[in-house]
Amino acid sequence: LAGTHIIxxxxFLLECKNSPAxxxxxxxxxxxxxxxxxxxxxxxxxxxxxxxNESEEAMPGEQPWAVAP
Known part of the structure; x- marks a missing residue:
């Protein structure tokens, strides 16, 4: 038997997945x-x-999605 076996x-494995590392x-x-x-x-x-979005904010005159009263 050669090598190291880690069991x-x-x-333990489920706890490892939540570790900061x-x-x-x-x-x-x-x-x-x-x-x-x-x-x-x-x-x-x-x-x-x-x-x-910036260009739409720069032109406040027209708002096609606004509903007329």
Whole structure:
């Protein structure tokens, strides 16, 4: 018998998934868009929505969704 055998019970393994170490990403994790960081297209969409909202706030005259009294 060579090597070390580690035996863990179910309760211990379930407790490990909630530990702070399990929720912290590795320190040297590469930045992969869509995998380890937000996809670039998602960031572009967020910026476009922000610009659209700002332009709508700049033109307060027309509000097509407003209901007339």
């Amino acid at each position: 863990c019970d179910r309760k 399990a929720r912290t990403p590795p320190c040297c994790l590469p930045q992969t868009p869509g995998v380890t960081s937000l996809a670039q297209s998602s960031l572009v969409k967020l910026e476009e929505l922000k610009e659209r």
